[in-house]
Amino acid sequence: MKKRIACLLLQNSLTPREQERLARSCAYLSPMIAIRPTNAVFLEVGAMHNLYSEECVSQQLLKLSRPFGSGSVAIAGSASRAYVLARYPHIMESEWPLEALFDLAATFGSDPELDKKITKMIESLAPLGIFNLHQLNQLPKQTLASRFGADALELIDRLRGTIDPPWPAFRAQEPISERAEIEGIEPGIEPLLFVMRGVLDKIMNRLAARAERAAALKIEFEMVRWNMGQMNKKIHGKVRTREWLLPLPVPQGSTSGVLPILRDYLARQLERRPLEAPLQAIRIEVLESTPGGGSQPHFFEKREQESESWQALIGRLCQELGPENVFQAQTQERYLPEIAWSRELPHALDRPQTRNTTRHFGRPSRLLKEPEALSKIGNLISHQNGTRWEVQEWLGPERISNEWWAAKETATKEFERDYFKVSTKSGELLWVYLNQAKLFLHGFFD
Amino acid sequence: MSKATLAQLKALPIMAAPLIESERLSVSWCAQGLPRGALVEISSREGGGKTELVLKLLIENPELRAAWIERDFTIYPYAVLENEISSERILYLEAKKKDPAWVAHQILRSQLFSLVILSHASLAENELRRLQIAAKKSAATVILLATTTTQQGHWPISMQLEVSRAGDGFCIRF
Numbered sequence: 001m002k003k004r005i006a007c008l009l010l011q012n013s014l015t016p017r018e019q020e021r022l023a024r025s026c027a028y029l030s031p032m033i034a035i036r037p038t039n040a041v042f043l044e045v046g047a048m049h050n051l052y053s054e055e056c057v058s059q060q061l062l063k064l065s066r067p068f069g070s071g072s073v074a075i076a077g078s079a080s081r082a083y084v085l086a087r088y089p090h091i092m093e094s095e096w097p098l099e100a101l102f103d104l105a106a107t108f109g110s111d112p113e114l115d116k117k118i119t120k121m122i123e124s125l126a127p128l129g130i131f132n133l134h135q136l137n138q139l140p141k142q143t144l145a146s147r148f149g150a151d152a153l154e155l156i157d158r159l160r161g162t163i164d165p166p167w168p169a170f171r172a173q174e175p176i177s178e179r180a181e182i183e184g185i186e187p188g189i190e191p192l193l194f195v196m197r198g199v200l201d202k203i204m205n206r207l208a209a210r211a212e213r214a215a216a217l218k219i220e221f222e223m224v225r226w227n228m229g230q231m232n233k234k235i236h237g238k239v240r241t242r243e244w245l246l247p248l249p250v251p252q253g254s255t256s257g258v259l260p261i262l263r264d265y266l267a268r269q270l271e272r273r274p275l276e277a278p279l280q281a282i283r284i285e286v287l288e289s290t291p292g293g294g295s296q297p298h299f300f301e302k303r304e305q306e307s308e309s310w311q312a313l314i315g316r317l318c319q320e321l322g323p324e325n326v327f328q329a330q331t332q333e334r335y336l337p338e339i340a341w342s343r344e345l346p347h348a349l350d351r352p353q354t355r356n357t358t359r360h361f362g363r364p365s366r367l368l369k370e371p372e373a374l375s376k377i378g379n380l381i382s383h384q385n386g387t388r389w390e391v392q393e394w395l396g397p398e399r400i401s402n403e404w405w406a407a408k409e410t411a412t413k414e415f416e417r418d419y420f421k422v423s424t425k426s427g428e429l430l431w432v433y434l435n436q437a438k439l440f441l442h443g444f445f446d
Numbered sequence: 447m448s449k450a451t452l453a454q455l456k457a458l459p460i461m462a463a464p465l466i467e468s469e470r471l472s473v474s475w476c477a478q479g480l481p482r483g484a485l486v487e488i489s490s491r492e493g494g495g496k497t498e499l500v501l502k503l504l505i506e507n508p509e510l511r512a513a514w515i516e517r518d519f520t521i522y523p524y525a526v527l528e529n530e531i532s533s534e535r536i537l538y539l540e541a542k543k544k545d546p547a548w549v550a551h552q553i554l555r556s557q558l559f560s561l562v563i564l565s566h567a568s569l570a571e572n573e574l575r576r577l578q579i580a581a582k583k584s585a586a587t588v589i590l591l592a593t594t595t596t597q598q599g600h601w602p603i604s605m606q607l608e609v610s611r612a613g614d615g616f617c618i619r620f
Binding site for chain 2: 306309310312313316317320321322325326327328329330331337340341343344346347363364365366367368369423424426427428429430443444445446
């Protein structure tokens with residue numbers, strides 16, 4: 001059997017979900033499918049030459065790609081060659097540019113390290129008068145190995161079609177979707193949730209069997225055809241539906257984790273726009289899932305249970321407060337106090353505790369969002385809001401100045417601040433700084 | 447014998463019974479410890495030292511996991527990390543969009559945290575009572591940080607501490 005690989009290359013970048021849909025629809029042509037993230041799908045078509053001709057496969061693939069934008073198809077003896085053919089459909093093989101080396105190297109995904117080596121290789125080939133792959137292919141292999149190393153040899157082999165990168169087989173998983181029919185449900189969110197709990201239980205069991213968690217859900221309400229003119233009369237015809245896409249900030253693996261999020265979300269949505277007609281069915285589909293703990297609950301330990309509660313809590317709080325407002329803190333190697341720490345999405349509960357490597361000591365426990373101007377008259381410093389402090393002692397200064405090495409990258413404004421701890425006669429400890437003879441309050445040792 | 451009114455009962459001084467080991471959080475700055483499953487209010491002026499006392503509590507009890515809730519964030523996590531308090535121990539929650547009391551209830555309901563710090567959240571009496579019940583159920587200590595001591599409707603609060611700086615240390619009034 002002769003190996004033949006078809007490559008469908010799309011002009012637009014696809015989301016993982018779109019790409020999965022495309023790959024799934026290609027599965028009727030061949031079961032051997034591979035994906036290049038964002039823009040290409042590969043099919044092994046050598047075994048089906050008795051069923052379809054290569055022209056027919058090309059036509060079928062182009063037809064399948066139409067909903068996702070324009071694309072090009074090429075068929076060759078190896079995946080790398082098929083990919084390059086699809087990338088340069090209007091250039092003769094003998095005139096493929098040296099830049100095609102990047103495509104040969106990145107058939108199923110790019111490698112930045114290898115890209116750097118190829119850039120250097122192209123730069124050094126130009127002075128030798130080598131401008132295309134055909135010329136490069138004429139060079140003796142031994143000279144390539146001594147000049148550019150093993151990677152160059154592998155690229156040449158890929159160009160000749162003698163070797164191919166490992167085939168990252170695409171395995172289509174059955175979508176997880178559950179539906180429940182409803183008859184005569186009471187209006188309100190609680191009866192709905194009662195039905196949804198059953199649907200979610202089934203979904204979560206299926207996810208648990210795959211050791212996955214739900215990361216995005218689609219909720220679909222099917223409503224009966226309802227004629228407002230003739231109340232209580234159902235009309236036959238197309239069913240009206242309402243659907244919501246609900247991305248979960250933290251993937252959830254239990255019904256008890258998802259249900260409170262659904263309650264809040266649907267209550268808000270239905271308050272804004274109530275249902276136009278009675279419901280006849282509810283369907284929930286898992287749009288995205290992530291690998292999750294597939295372990296069985298321990299009989300004597302609460303760790304799994306706690307981990308589930310943690311995920312549920314973080315998910316719900318992120319949904320209500322916004323993911324940026326639920327965080328753990330991490331230090332950053334920066335001098336400017338405002339950016340010396342960063343917000344991080346909470347870690348898993350069972351992550352071992354880290355030791356902090358902070359270097360600056362004596363920072364205040366409260367930091368104002370923006371430094372606030374102060375005025376100083378004698379021993380008295382006063383705030384714009386009328387608060388006055390009588391100074392007992394000035395401790396410092398500690399100079400914090402411009403991060404010249406980072407200023408260009410991070411567009412940080414230049415700064416030079418002399419920080420003082422100021423203890424007042426009324427018992428407060430303030431953190432103030434002097435910048436260009438102006439005094440600012442920046443925090444409290446509260 | 448006439449019955450006492452609710453107002454009279456609320457005004458009664460709370461007789462603090464000594465707490466047994468499992469009912470309290472040990473801390474060097476409070477000999478009797480802080481009660482578990484109860485509300486504790488720590489108040490001081492801005493810069494008076496209340497936050498530093500909470501940090502000391504976290505340093506002295508390394509097994510404690512805490513949730514820090516504020517509406518407008520002023521806590522400086524860098525200072526927390528500087529005190530060698532591991533970043534995994536504290537979950538920060540900025541409750542701009544939602545009532546801080548609601549966030550505290552979610553935290554308490556999860557039973558994952560033994561310490562909840564509500565900073566600068568002015569709560570009504572009934573909210574305090576609800577929080578007290580939730581704290582009792584989850585056996586967590588809820589610390590309310592404030593600039594002024596709650597005078598009216600303070601009865602759900604088990605312990606009120608007023609902090610001020612005295613030289614290098616603190617002066618704590620119960």
